[in-house]
Structures are given as structure tokens and as C-alpha cells.
Amino acid sequence: MSHPIRLVDCGSVPALRSQTVFHAVAYAMTPETPDTILLVAPGEPYVSVGFHQDVDKEVDLDRCRELGIPVIRREVGGGAVYLDGNQLFCQWIFQQGRLPAMLEDRFALYVTPLVETYRSLGVQAEYRPVNDVHVNGRKIGGTGAALIGSADVLVGSLMFDFDVDTMAQVLQVPSEKFRDKVHQGLREYMTTLRRELGTPPGRDEVVRAYVDACSAALGRAVEPGPLTAAETAMAEELDGRFASDEWLFSAGGLRKHGVKIHEDVHIREAVHKAPGGLIRATAQLRHGRIADVAFTGDFTLQPGSLVASLERELRGTPLEAAPVGACIDRFYDRYRPQSPGLEPGDWSEALIKLAASPETGP
Amino acid sequence: MAQVRGCNIPEDRYYWVEKHVWIIRDGDVATVGITDVAQNLAKKVVAVTPKKAGKAIKAGKSVATVESGKWVGPVLTPVGGEVVEVNAALAGDPELVNRDPYGEGWIVRLKPDDWDGDMANMPEGAAALTAYESFLAAEGIECGR
Numbered sequence: 111m112s113h114p115i116r117l118v119d120c121g122s123v124p125a126l127r128s129q130t131v132f133h134a135v136a137y138a139m140t141p142e143t144p145d146t147i148l149l150v151a152p153g154e155p156y157v158s159v160g161f162h163q164d165v166d167k168e169v170d171l172d173r174c175r176e177l178g179i180p181v182i183r184r185e186v187g188g189g190a191v192y193l194d195g196n197q198l199f200c201q202w203i204f205q206q207g208r209l210p211a212m213l214e215d216r217f218a219l220y221v222t223p224l225v226e227t228y229r230s231l232g233v234q235a236e237y238r239p240v241n242d243v244h245v246n247g248r249k250i251g252g253t254g255a256a257l258i259g260s261a262d263v264l265v266g267s268l269m270f271d272f273d274v275d276t277m278a279q280v281l282q283v284p285s286e287k288f289r290d291k292v293h294q295g296l297r298e299y300m301t302t303l304r305r306e307l308g309t310p311p312g313r314d315e316v317v318r319a320y321v322d323a324c325s326a327a328l329g330r331a332v333e334p335g336p337l338t339a340a341e342t343a344m345a346e347e348l349d350g351r352f353a354s355d356e357w358l359f360s361a362g363g364l365r366k367h368g369v370k371i372h373e374d375v376h377i378r379e380a381v382h383k384a385p386g387g388l389i390r391a392t393a394q395l396r397h398g399r400i401a402d403v404a405f406t407g408d409f410t411l412q413p414g415s416l417v418a419s420l421e422r423e424l425r426g427t428p429l430e431a432a433p434v435g436a437c438i439d440r441f442y443d444r445y446r447p448q449s450p451g452l453e454p455g456d457w458s459e460a461l462i463k464l465a466a467s468p469e470t471g472p
Numbered sequence: 473m474a475q476v477r478g479c480n481i482p483e484d485r486y487y488w489v490e491k492h493v494w495i496i497r498d499g500d501v502a503t504v505g506i507t508d509v510a511q512n513l514a515k516k517v518v519a520v521t522p523k524k525a526g527k528a529i530k531a532g533k534s535v536a537t538v539e540s541g542k543w544v545g546p547v548l549t550p551v552g553g554e555v556v557e558v559n560a561a562l563a564g565d566p567e568l569v570n571r572d573p574y575g576e577g578w579i580v581r582l583k584p585d586d587w588d589g590d591m592a593n594m595p596e597g598a599a600a601l602t603a604y605e606s607f608l609a610a611e612g613i614e615c616g617r
Contacts, residue, residue: 162519162539187518187544206490211611213513213542240542257545363519363563364539 114331116144117321122195125156127345129182130352131337132201134345136261138338143261145208147324147332148201149317155194155273157181157280161256162364163190170282179280183358186254186265189370192280196271196302197251198313200224200320202264209262213255217241220253220264223323227268230319233306242373248301249372268320269302270310281369284379287392287404294402295371295394368464375401380463386410386451389460400427400434400461412448419445420457429465434458474601477608479615480508482574486596488550489607494574495550495594497587501557504535504549505578506569509608512615514540517569522558522580529555531590535580538569551590553582 120131128150135146156179159165168190169181179192193199202209202220210216221237228235228243228250238244241253253266278293303310325332337345351357368378376395381388387409394401403424411417420441427437438454441447473480481487485496492510496503511517522536529535534546535555558580562568569577584590595603608614 160539161537161544162521185544187539187542207611211513211613213515217542255543257543363521363566 113144114333115324115328116146116335117332118146118148118335118337119317120148120150122151122153125152125154125180125193126182126349126353128152128193128199129158129184130345130348132199132203132263132265133185133258133352134341134348135203135337136258136263137348138341138344139203139205139259139261141205143205143338144335145204145330146202147321148199148203149320150199150201151195151197152193153195155179155192155276157190157192159183159190159358160188160364161185162187162362164362164364165358166282168282170280174280177276177280179276181358182352185258186256186263187364188252188254190281191252192273192277193267194273196273196304196310197267197269198316198320199265199267202262203258204262204264206257206260206262209264214240216255216262216264217253219327220255220266222327223320224251224253224266224268226323226326227316227320228303230323231303231307231311231316233303238373244372245301245306247374248299250301250303250306268316270313270316271304272300272302274300283369285390285392285406287406288377288379291377291392291394291402291404292369292371295369295375295377299371299375378464378466380460380466381407382456382460382463384409384452384456384459386449386456389452389456391460391464393461393464395429395464398429400424400429400464403461405457405460409452410448410450411452416445416447424461429461431458431462434461476601476605477614479512479604479608479613480574481601481604483597483601485574485600486550486591486594487600487604488548488594489600489603491548491550493548493550495591497584500583501581502551502553502584502587503578503581504547504551506538506547506573508573508615509604509613510538511570511573511577513613514538514543514545515570516541517566520559520562520566520569520579522562523555525555525558527555529553529582531586535582547579549580549582550594551582551584551587553584555580556583557581 225235251267251269256263274296283289379392381390388407390407393403438457473482485494492507519539531552535549536547
């Protein structure tokens with residue numbers, strides 16, 4: 111492939127345009143449109159929601175209104191994420207047939223320049239298949255893929271910084287306990303250039319490194335170029351559509367049972383109704399094990415301090431019926447708790463429900 | 473069922489090979505779905521949103537959007553017409569598209585405006601297998617990888 115790739119650096123644009131611009135390049139694509147790498151950052155924060163998400167179930171719209179944060183639905187899948195000017199979005203809009211057909215290969219290609227950019231800046235990033243970038247077990251940015259119009263699209267970002275406090279506030283969650291776990295999970299398992307380097311590098315330095323890495327990964331020249339008049343007109347049209355409530359609330363259908371912090375770290379909540387009361391388990395799962403769990407509800411477990419003991423005992427237990435059952439049996443043998451209307455199996459049942467999927471995440 | 477590079481391609485229907493869509497006609501209604509190749513590429517489907525019944529769709533346009541864990545894309549119909557039925561079962565069980573892409577995982581039924589005109593270049597039967605085989609070989613696609 112000898113055609114150069116067009117690099118469109120949009121700089122900082124209004125929140126809405128940071129989403130509509132790559133959709134516009136895709137929808138305006140003609141057979142003559144060059145494969146395009148688009149760099150853009152939003153001038154103000156917003157919440158981006160996945161194409162099939164039920165917005166009012168996933169995002170705390172009242173909280174967003176209080177904070178003055180718009181909510182914008184994208185035509186790319188996945189979960190709700192809080193975005194601001196501290197991320198540089200790297201959007202590839204390619205003619206079909208120019209990227210690997212197998213999604214795993216396509217993501218591996220897309221992620222390579224992200225990884226190389228971080229490494230050139232001194233951050234030991236690694237590709238975590240299928241589509242994550244990790245630094246020492248922490249996720250640094252997310253990626254997604256879509257077919258929009260007749261264009262193959264890949265999106266992701268370079269993370270200068272990330273506001274985990276606001277991210278944890280804007281998600282719609284089943285309980286405040288759950289929100290705490292999401293917040294803690296984001297703090298522990300996400301990272302940024304600021305966190306890794308103390309002070310994030312300048313935008314120009316990062317862009318140079320990224321463009322060089324793209325050219326190397328794709329084996330093609332990358333040359334700056336403007337948007338066409340047709341692409342700009344399409345972006346203006348999409349600004350109208352993407353800002354409408356009709357668009358924001360029109361999708362739905364994605365069922366969700368938790369929040370994915372990254373491929374190996376998940377926050378889940380499950381409820382089991384036992385004769386002696388309701389058990390709600392809110393947990394962080396890591397590599398298929400219970401990293402941390404909290405029990406709430408209207409059950410009775412006496413003495414009361416034993417709830418914390420049970421939560422502690424379960425840490426590190428694989429989320430499977432046999433080890434969970436064995437752990438709870440050991441707990442009952444050791445502490446002989448009073449739990450009227452609750453059998454050891456009731457705790458297991460609440461915990462095993464945590465394994466339910468699917469889920470979404472940033 | 474015929475196999476091409478590990479992908480199931482039944483010979484009883486027509487294909488729009490590059491778009492990974494199948495279509496089969498029964499009287500004046502045509503059923504559209506995605507192929508085994510498409511569900512293998514997309515992996516586990518988590519949501520399907522079909523266009524509403526009653527909507528007129530032009531040939532080559534989208535009749536549904538499919539989301540998998542890692543990808544979102546349209547389902548394009550090779551034939552234009554009015555959507556007469558959508559597969560309601562997909563709302564509760566989108567993975568039907570993975571488990572049975574040619575059967576219970578069908579996506580919409582259309583009343584074609586011009587079957588003969590729109591379908592002139594869509595292969596079926598043995599021709600479809602040949603066309604699919606060369607497309608998959610050129611793209612390096614194999615199912616079950």
C-alpha cells in the first residue's frame with residue numbers, strides 16, 4: 111500500500127465535536143478518501159456512552175446535570191466513560207480491506223503505536239490482548255472498534271491524566287457500596303502518564319512519538335492534511351443529531367451486571383433472597399478470584415463483628431462453587447455464628463451469582 | 473452443511489460475501505441474517521438492534537446494528553424492501569446470533585421491492601462457496617481460530 115495516511119490533528123474542539131468528527135470522516139468516506147488518523151481532545155469534560163447502553167440505567171444523569179457535564183452517545187460499543195482534555199483521542203478511519211480482517215490482529219496493530227508511544231516516553235506499557243494497554247497490571251486507556259458507514263474505525267486514547275473521582279460519580283450504580291468499590295478499583299487499576307511520570311509530557315512530544323509509531327506499525331507514510339468540506343459539513347450535521355435526546359435515548363438493549371475496570375478486574379453486585387433475609391454481595395473480582403467483598407442487606411449474623419470476618423476469610427478465594435463453599439463451611443466451623451434462616455449455602459449462592467455476565471466498562 | 477476455511481456456509485441460500493450477510497426467500501418474504509464468518513469475527517454478541525417493522529430500507533442499507541464485546545457494526549441488506557418482522561428473541565438472547573446464525577439467530581424479514589434486480593449479483597449454492605472461499609483466503613480469515 112503506497113498511499114500515505116492522512117493525519118488530521120484537530121487540536122482541542124468542543125466535547126460534541128470530539129465524537130462527531132470521526133463519525134463524520136467515516137460517514138463521508140468515498141473510495142478516494144485516504145485512510146485517516148485523527149487526533150483530537152475535548153475542550154470540556156463529558157460522559158461518552160456506548161452505542162447500545164441504556165443511558166439512564168448506566169449514567170447518573172442528575173449528577174451529570176449538577177456537574178454541568180454533557181452525555182454523548184457514540185456509535186462504538188462498550189461502557190460509559192468520563193472524558194476530558196487530559197486524553198488525546200487517536201481515531202483511525204480506514205477504508206475496508208486495509209486493516210487485518212481478524213479483530214484480534216486489528217487490535218494488535220492499533221495498540222502497537224500506543225504501546226510504543228508510552229515506551230518512548232519512558233513508561234513500560236504492554237499490549238494486553240484483546241484490546242487493552244497495561245502498565246504493571248494497570249490499564250492505561252481503552253480501545254474500541256466499529257464499522258461506521260463503509261469505514262473500519264478504531265478508537266482509543268493516550269492518557270495524560272484521568273479523573274477517577276468524577277468517573278466514579280457519574281456512573282449509575284446499584285449502591286453507594288458499589289460506587290466505593292468502583293472508585294477504589296479505578297484508583298488501584300488504572301494509570302496515566304501523570305501517575306507513571308509525575309509530570310505528563312507535552313502534547314507535541316506525545317503526538318510526534320505517536321505519529322512516528324503509527325508510520326512504523328503500518329509501514330506507510332503519515333502526512334498532515336485537512337478535513338474536506340464534505341467531512342466538515344457531515345460533522346456539523348452529526349453535531350445536531352448527537353446532541354438530541356432522541357439520539358441519546360434511542361438505543362439500549364445492552365444488559366449489564368457490573369463494571370469492568372479492566373480485563374482482569376471487575377466490580378459486581380449480586381442479591382440472594384434467603385428465608386432469613388436478603389444478602390447483597392458487592393465485590394471486586396480479580397483474575398477470577400474474590401479480591402474483596404462486602405455483605406449488606408437485612409440478614410442477621412451474630413456476633414455482628416463476624417460479617418467483617420467472613421468478608422476477610424473470602425479474600426483470594428476462586429469464584430467457583432467448591433472453593434467458595436469450602437471457605438464458608440470453614441468459617442461456620444470455626445466461629446459457630448448465629449444466622450437464623452441463613453444456611454452456609456445462602457452465602458455461596460449470593461457469591462456465585464457474582465460470576466454472571468455480561469458486563470460493560472470503561 | 474458445507475465448510476469453508478472452518479466456517480459453516482449452507483448452500484441453501486444467497487450471500488453478500490463481502491458484507492458477511494445471508495438472505496433466503498420464502499414466497500414474498502426474505503429473511504436476512506449474518507453468516508458464521510461474521511459471528512466468528514465479531515465474537516460474543518451482546519446486543520442486536522433491528523430497524524422497526526414497517527420501515528422501508530433501500531438495498532445496501534442497514535437493517536440492524538450488532539454489538540459484540542469488541543466491535544459494533546451494521547447488518548446490510550442486499551435487497552431493498554419493507555421490514556415485516558424482526559427477531560424479537562434477540563433482545564433477550566443476542567447470543568442466538570453466535571449459536572445459530574442461520575436459524576434462530578436470523579435478524580429481520582423483509583418484503584423485497586425488487587428481488588430479481590437487487591439479487592442479480594448475489595451468489596448462491598456452489599457459486600457462493602467458491603466466492604466465499606476466495607474472499608476468506610484473500611482476507612486471511614478462518615473460523616474457530
